[in-house]
Amino acid sequence: MSPDPFTVVSLFTGAGGLDLGLEQAGFRTISAVDSDPDCVRTLLNNQASKIRFGNGSAYLEGAKIIRAEIETLEPTDFKPPTADRNWVPDLMAGGPPCQPFSSSGKMLSVDDPRGRLFEDFVRMAKGLRPKLILFENVRGLVTARGPQGEPGEVLGMVRRAFEDIGYATTFALLNAADFGCPQRRVRCFMMATRSTCLPDFPEATHTEFLDSGLFGVSPKWMSLGEYLATLPPPLNEEIVRPTERLAIQLAGVAAGSGLKSAGAREATRPGGHWGYRQGTFIADVTQPARTVTASASQDWIRPPDDSLRRLTLRECAGLQGFPSSWQFAGPVASQFRQVGNAVPTVFGCVLGRSLIAVLESGRRSTPRSAPLPRDFAIAIDYTKREQARNGESRRIAREKLSQPGTILGAVKGLGSAGLANGRGGVAGVDHDDP
Numbered sequence: 466m467s468p469d470p471f472t473v474v475s476l477f478t479g480a481g482g483l484d485l486g487l488e489q490a491g492f493r494t495i496s497a498v499d500s501d502p503d504c505v506r507t508l509l510n511n512q513a514s515k516i517r518f519g520n521g522s523a524y525l526e527g528a529k530i531i532r533a534e535i536e537t538l539e540p541t542d543f544k545p546p547t548a549d550r551n552w553v554p555d556l557m558a559g560g561p562p563c564q565p566f567s568s569s570g571k572m573l574s575v576d577d578p579r580g581r582l583f584e585d586f587v588r589m590a591k592g593l594r595p596k597l598i599l600f601e602n603v604r605g606l607v608t609a610r611g612p613q614g615e616p617g618e619v620l621g622m623v624r625r626a627f628e629d630i631g632y633a634t635t636f637a638l639l640n641a642a643d644f645g646c647p648q649r650r651v652r653c654f655m656m657a658t659r660s661t662c663l664p665d666f667p668e669a670t671h672t673e674f675l676d677s678g679l680f681g682v683s684p685k686w687m688s689l690g691e692y693l694a695t696l697p698p699p700l701n702e703e704i705v706r707p708t709e710r711l712a713i714q715l716a717g718v719a720a721g722s723g724l725k726s727a728g729a730r731e732a733t734r735p736g737g738h739w740g741y742r743q744g745t746f747i748a749d750v751t752q753p754a755r756t757v758t759a760s761a762s763q764d765w766i767r768p769p770d771d772s773l774r775r776l777t778l779r780e781c782a783g784l785q786g787f788p789s790s791w792q793f794a795g796p797v798a799s800q801f802r803q804v805g806n807a808v809p810t811v812f813g814c815v816l817g818r819s820l821i822a823v824l825e826s827g828r829r830s831t832p833r834s835a836p837l838p839r840d841f842a843i844a845i846d847y848t849k850r851e852q853a854r855n856g857e858s859r860r861i862a863r864e865k866l867s868q869p870g871t872i873l874g875a876v877k878g879l880g881s882a883g884l885a886n887g888r889g890g891v892a893g894v895d896h897d898d899p
Contacts, residue, residue: 471824474593475656476535476559476586480507480793480803481537482785483558483601485524486813491788493522493553496529496543498641503795503801516790530803540592553594555824559806560601561586583623591630597820598627598657601808604638606653607841608848616852617845623655624834632657633832635664637811638840643669643682646811647692648784652755654816662830664823667815689766689784690750698778703777707765711745715765715773721749729862731855736853738855748776757781760800761803778804785811 475484475497484494499505507532515523531542544552561582583600590598600623611618620636627634634657641650644667656664672683707715714724723746728737744762748754755764756775763776776784779798780790786809793800 471555471821473556473558474554474589474595476557477582478508478530478559478813479504479562480787480807481511481525481791482787482810483560483599483813485518485788485791485817486786486810487556487558487716487817488522488524489518489810490817492817494525494528495545496531497525498531498533498535498538498543500532500534501803502532503793503799505530507792507796507803510794511791512789514792516788516891518788530758535582535589535694536590540589541587543593553596555595556597556599556820557593557595558589558599558601559586560613567829570703580595583697586628587626587630590627590632594659595675596658596824597653598632599816600627600655601819602653604651606655607638607844613638617841619736620837622839624663627655627657628834631659633659633663633834635666635835636837636841637666638838639666640669641809642673642686643671644811644815645671645687646753646784646786646809647689648754648809649752652808652812654812656792656820657817657831658830660821660829661823661832662828663825663832665814665818667819686753689748690752691752692784693750693766693780694756696783699774699777699780703778704778705761707773712773715745715747718745719745720747721752722765730858731862732858733851733854747773754784757784757805759802761801763801772894781805784809791820794895795883 470491470493472495473484473487473492474495478497478499479501480483481497484497488494497508499508508525512523512525512528512530515526517523523816529543530546531538533542588601604783606623607620608616609619610616611622622633624636634655636653636655636660638651638653641648641652656666656668658664670683671686673686678829706712718724723741725739726742728734728739730736731738741879743760746755746764746808748764750766757763757776765773765775767773778793778797779789781801782793782804783789785804785807787807788806794802795803
């Protein structure tokens with residue numbers, strides 16, 4: 466970190482995963498906000514603990530940590546108290562709640578109030594005028610439907626919103642495993658600038674299969690087993706075993722598989738669009754872990770004695786890149802939620818370096834947005850074709866399930882009361898595996 470590190474304002478900070486990575490890259494957090502009381506206590510407690518890294522600096526040292534609904538704040542709330550009227554942060558970073566776009570959620574997109582919180586992100590960018598922006602979300606954002614019901618519509622809305630306030634944008638999907646993280650976690654990132662050249666997305670440092678490239682052989686993905694071997698054995702109080710009934714059900718399940726759900730029948734899937742039942746998947750420790758979820762029902766592992774246990778909170782936090790001394794506030798369910806909703810620190814680190822390279826260059830430019838990546842267009846086109854084939858059968862299935870007397874019908878009757886918090890602190894599963 467330089468004597469005068471680059472500054473970042475953090476929105477939707479959660480438990481601080483993205484910020485830890487950015488600080489490792491060389492940024493200093495000026496202010497951070499979240500509406501969830503447990504997340505804010507997590508940030509304050511660890512700030513007070515002065516957990517040090519790298520050059521001896523402490524995480525979140527001197528940062529102003531705010532607990533508030535972002536829509537109640539103004540851009541001036543994020544400025545340092547001694548800053549003059551022309552002060553701007555080098556970077557504004559964060560990811561509005563991802564549940565509206567996650568494949569594991571209800572996929573309500575902008576119909577979910579949380580799906581419009583990116584508008585507050587844009588409002589803060591317009592007021593603060595940061596030199597650079599880092600925006601994060603689940604990969605479901607790429608194909609999310611907007612008001613017209615078109616796949617990819619929300620992504621276009623996000624892109625135009627930033628362009629309308631003077632920022633050129635560049636997007637990419639990144640997999641944490643490609644950068645040495647022992648977890649397969651794919652996220653959508655946008656970097657934006659208003660007066661410099663567009664930052665470059667980092668090249669992968671690890672590969673799924675060993676492949677001799679132009680610059681030599683890249684290391685293979687780090688497996689879950691390799692990661693667990695670096696940790697001390699879990700304490701007895703951390704270990705969760707399956708019930709006798711579930712243990713019998715899982716006895717014949719191979720690693721890398723789980724118990725299947727029945728699944729809804731669709732036009733192209735008459736046998737049902739099945740998936741794995743939540744909390745019944747047995748991890749393959751020879752591969753990176755699946756995406757850590759925001760639930761206590763993590764994947765099972767089979768130790769050498771062929772018993773079964775769930776991945777522990779501390780193991781999941783490590784998979785996300787949190788230091789072993791990082792403590793999470795609140796009840797256990799909240800702690801798992803904070804860990805599962807976090808951005809892996811490795812993303813903040815590798816993207817932070819790309820952003821700092823642009824800031825250090827000092828070159829000014831009149832940038833233009835980069836074209837969307839080819840894999841975005843392929844995903845959007847596939848979603849459109851798949852919707853054309855199965856949309857009607859899904860509509861009929863939803864209508865049947867919504868009838869009085871069904872489980873979905875009962876949940877539907879809860880209305881908005883069925884949504885916890887509604888602002889950045891909602892429990893749920895975020896399982897977007899590659």
